[in-house]
Amino acid sequence: MAPWIGTGYGQQTGMFTPRIKALGHDVVISGYAGIEGCITSWEGIKVYPGDVSKLNKWALPRIVQREAEDGDLRSVQVITLQDVWTWLESAYGGIANYEGLKIASWCPVDHDPVPPGVIRALKAFDSRPIAMSRFGFTRLQNFEFDPLYVPHGVETNILKPLAPEIRDMAREHMGIPKDAFLFGMVANNNGQNPSRKAFPQVFEAFAMLAGKHDDVYLYIHSDQYGFNQGLNLMAMVELFGIKDKVRFVQNDPYWWGEITPPLMALMYSTLDTLVNPSYGEGFGVPIIEAQACGVPVIVTNWTSMPELVGAGWTVEGDPWYNAGAGSRWKLVSIFDLLEKMETAYGARDDQNLRERAREFALGYNADLITEKYWKPTLAALESPREVAPLNNRAARRHAQKRRKAAA
Numbered sequence: 001m002a003p004w005i006g007t008g009y010g011q012q013t014g015m016f017t018p019r020i021k022a023l024g025h026d027v028v029i030s031g032y033a034g035i036e037g038c039i040t041s042w043e044g045i046k047v048y049p050g051d052v053s054k055l056n057k058w059a060l061p062r063i064v065q066r067e068a069e070d071g072d073l074r075s076v077q078v079i080t081l082q083d084v085w086t087w088l089e090s091a092y093g094g095i096a097n098y099e100g101l102k103i104a105s106w107c108p109v110d111h112d113p114v115p116p117g118v119i120r121a122l123k124a125f126d127s128r129p130i131a132m133s134r135f136g137f138t139r140l141q142n143f144e145f146d147p148l149y150v151p152h153g154v155e156t157n158i159l160k161p162l163a164p165e166i167r168d169m170a171r172e173h174m175g176i177p178k179d180a181f182l183f184g185m186v187a188n189n190n191g192q193n194p195s196r197k198a199f200p201q202v203f204e205a206f207a208m209l210a211g212k213h214d215d216v217y218l219y220i221h222s223d224q225y226g227f228n229q230g231l232n233l234m235a236m237v238e239l240f241g242i243k244d245k246v247r248f249v250q251n252d253p254y255w256w257g258e259i260t261p262p263l264m265a266l267m268y269s270t271l272d273t274l275v276n277p278s279y280g281e282g283f284g285v286p287i288i289e290a291q292a293c294g295v296p297v298i299v300t301n302w303t304s305m306p307e308l309v310g311a312g313w314t315v316e317g318d319p320w321y322n323a324g325a326g327s328r329w330k331l332v333s334i335f336d337l338l339e340k341m342e343t344a345y346g347a348r349d350d351q352n353l354r355e356r357a358r359e360f361a362l363g364y365n366a367d368l369i370t371e372k373y374w375k376p377t378l379a380a381l382e383s384p385r386e387v388a389p390l391n392n393r394a395a396r397r398h399a400q401k402r403r404k405a406a407a
Contacts (some may be wrong), residue, residue: 001081002034003042006257007188008285009081010034012152018043019370025378030063032056032082053093055086061097077381078103079130085117085325088124096125103127104381106150108282109136110303111327112319119143130377132283133304148377152283153369154292156362158261161294161354162269170270174247176217181345184271184295186221186286187278189230194320196279197222198300198332199231205337206275207240213345217245221267223255224248268293273344277315277337279322279329281305292361294354296347298340302330310360311353313340 001007003014013029021027021044028046035049051059060078069075084107087096105127107118112135122129122145129147131137140147168178176182183206187197199222206218224233237246249267253259259267268274274290275298281287287297287308297312299305306314320331347353362368 002031002047003029003045004257005034006259007033008152008283011285012081015153015155015366016370016374017045019366020374020378021045023370023375023378028063028067030056030060032059051093055082055093057087057093057096061101064101073100074102076102077378079106079381080104080127081106083108083118084121084127085115087121088117098125101125104130104148106130106132107136108132109139110280110282111322111325111329112139112280112303113327114139114143115325115327117325128381134307135304136282148380150373150377151364151369152285152288153364153366154285154288154361155261156292156365159265159268159289159292159361161358162266166266167269170266174219174270176219176247176270177215180215180217181213181272181348182217182219182270183273183275183341183344184219184221184268184290185275186290187276188228189222189224189226189233190228192226192229192231194279194322195231196329198277198279199233199236201277201332201334201337202275203233203236203240203242203246205334205341206245207242208334208338209341209345210242210245212342216345217247218242219247219249219267219271221249221254224251227255264289265293268295271295272348273298273312273341275337275341275344277317277332278305279320279331284308288361288364291357292364294358296344296350296353296357298337298344300330300332310363311357313343315340 001010001013003010003017017027017029031047032050032055035047037049039049040047048059048063050056064073064076064078067076078101080103084105086092103125105122107129129140129145131140131147131149132152137147137149171178185202210216220233223230226232237243268290274286274295276286277298277300280303283304287299287305290297291310297309299309299314301314301316315332315337317330317332319328322329
């Protein structure tokens with residue numbers, strides 16, 4: 001993604017490409033989202049635009065050809081940050097033509113086990129997986145991959161606890177009493193079948209909690225209308241009778257990218273607890289961001305999420321088969337979520353909990369991640385490695401189609 005996009009993947013691109021460049025590597029970015037129709041430069045790094053596939057399936061091989069030394073495609077190390085299962089899905093801009101490219105995939109594993117589509121795509125183009133969680137690392141090993149490991153990172157010098165008086169001013173601006181208990185949710189409102197971020201479960205559990213405590217509020221940092229093929233969250237808060245207790249991020253600054261990291265630090269610092277009980281996460285950047293600001297978290301006991309909790313609680317639920325992926329998410333239990341929210345409410349103003357959250361998040365500082373994980377990973381990728389032939393039926397069908405088209 002383009003490095004100025006405020007999504008999790010955009011943030012990681014913006015955070016680590018300059019650091020990788022500073023390690024002595026030549027870097028260009030294939031910005032499959034956030035830039036169209038022009039090649040530009042950012043922080044001294046060339047940024048190529050997105051293409052009609054929306055995932056740069058068409059553009060990526062051509063970018064490699066442009067940047068390759070003496071036409072040798074293997075001289076360019078490609079590192080992708082996207083869902084790799086899309087590579088072999090024609091519905092997503094056609095089947096990718098990545099034969100001959102040297103690819104490493106910083107890829108999410110947000111189901112258990114690894115979905116078949118992820119396995120097929122990695123094997124089709126002999127891509128070296130880079131797991132972004134310990135969970136993903138072990139699950140990829142179960143399928144005889146040789147993964148590397150680099151977790152996502154955060155700028156802990158920006159995302160940090162703020163003074164109480166600043167927190168109180170921000171709450172006043174949000175219309176939240178300074179002595180109230182404020183839950184927050186930071187999640188992308190994308191997709192309806194199902195809504196992976198568990199908005200319905202959070203709203204229902206919060207409605208039950210608000211029926212017991214009149215001083216609880218919920219802040220939602222997400223698109224409230226579901227413009228990006230998501231849910232109409234405004235209609236949902238009406239349904240659950242919590243309209244007066246819920247605050248949403250302002251839509252215009254949210255969509256126009258005006259919410260900077262310092263503003264995110266201000267927002268997180270207003271919270272008492274982050275509640276992000278997703279059905280599954282490849283990583284879960286807000287979980288670490290909130291803790292960096294001294295905020296404990298409530299997440300689902302599934303995929304990457306438990307390993308990201310330094311201070312907070314995990315919620316149980318039932319495994320839920322996602323037919324589209326051919327693997328399992330976990331549908332969070334509303335009643336266990338309510339219990340954990342009640343526990344968090346009872347732990348209000350626990351300074352030790354906040355200090356533990358901050359200390360844990362420091363382990364994901366971007367400079368530390370670069371030194372501890374990116375440096376050895378990049379060194380490992382420089383080691384010679386043979387390109388295997390296409391080895392699954394989907395990829396062979398793709399090759400046959402290309403040969404027929406060229407005939």
